[in-house]
Amino acid sequence: MNIKRGEKPFSSVRLTYLSVLTAVAIIIGILETVIPPPVPLVGFKWGFSNSIILMVLMLMGQKEGFIVATLKVIIANLLTGRFLGPSFFLGLGGSLSSVYMMSTLMKSKFGLIAVSIFGSFVSNLVQLFLAATLFIGSGKVFYLSGYIIGIGAFTGFLNAIIAYGGIKWMKQIDILS
Amino acid sequence: MRQFQSRVKENNYTLFQKRDLYLYTILIFFVITAVYFGFAFSKGSVVEVRINGTVQYRFSLEEEGQKSIQSNGKRLMDLLIDQGDIRIINSQCPLHLCERGSLKQSGVLVCVPQKVIISIVRDEEPVKDTDGIDLITG
Incomplete structure (x- = not known):
């Protein structure tokens, strides 16, 4: 984050961006609960709201990424009535770990597609680990990991394209200047 | 700004x-x-049902028909065994996500809210950690 000394950490422009992007992420998160998930396992969704988190990371930084991810998981789960259920904990662990991973990789100047795919990879692994330890009590859920990570790579790829295109479009129609 | x-x-x-x-x-x-x-790891002919990490049911894949899975006197779900494949039906969990897949598709069936995991194991695999729980083999 490049905030100069004396400048407020949250200017109104940043705050507006943060709110709008959070709202979009929540909406995508809720819509995803209506679409059948790719894997028959609670807490696993397509994960398209990750494209918004990618945008936040591109525009702002790690701290904002964590804010958006946490708010998205809490509010989307509250609105769909799954708050504090298994899918809430799996979602929270997954998205926080993926934000951390993606922002670290972004700082090391990896390409967006790899960043996004690896974010979903880490998120899936953490979710499987949480499911195995907290809920199932058996490591056999990892049998699903190849399948889940394959689907995660597919959406991760799409998410990177969406985020890249979204930022480009925002620049084109001049709302970012 | x-x-x-x-x-x-x-x-x-x-x-x-x-x-x-x-x-x-x-x-x-x-x-x-x-x-x-x-x-x-998911080859074999014995179906193993673990509830909360412990093996509670084991039965052969060849027995076709429905099986009821219970835990502490509460019915959790039914299993439908059909032509070497298994599906979960009539699950008591709120989202019914576990009813979407079959065992052949994914290698393992999981119901997170009920803490149930269903997998295929080999015949000779010894049954462990059944402390205090009745083991039903069929």
Whole structure:
């Protein structure tokens, strides 16, 4: 984050961006609960709201990424009535770990597609680990990991394209200047 | 405000970089190992139902029909065994996600809210950790 000394950490422009992007992420998160998930396992969704988190990371930084991810998981789960259920904990662990991973990789100047795919990879692994330890009590859920990570790579790829295109479009129609 | 704008204008994120190959290699390696082990371990003819980590039911894949899965006197779900494949039906969980797949598709059936995992094991695999719980073999 490049905030100069004396400048407020949250200017109104940043705050507006943060709110709008959070709202979009929540909406995508809720819509995803209506679409059948790719894997028959609670807490696993397509994960398209990750494209918004990618945008936040591109525009702002790690701290904002964590804010958006946490708010998205809490509010989307509250609105769909799954708050504090298994899918809430799996979602929270997954998205926080993926934000951390993606922002670290972004700082090391990896390409967006790899960043996004690896974010979903880490998120899936953490979710499987949480499911195995907290809920199932058996490591056999990892049998699903190849399948889940394959689907995660597919959406991760799409998410990177969406985020890249979204930022480009925002620049084109001049709302970012 | 100006800071934010300059950050937005300066960021030149690219879709691809040469160094991404390292990440892709790790990923492909992981997926291949996972798929290999998933297939290697899920061969056999015995269905094992674990509830909360302990084996509670075991039965042969060849017995067709419905099985009721219960825990502490509460009915959790029914299993439908049909032509070497298993589906969960009539689950008591709120989302019914576990009813979507079959065992052949994914190698393992999981119901997170009820803490149930259903997998295929080999015949000779000894039954462990059944402390205090009746084991029903059929």
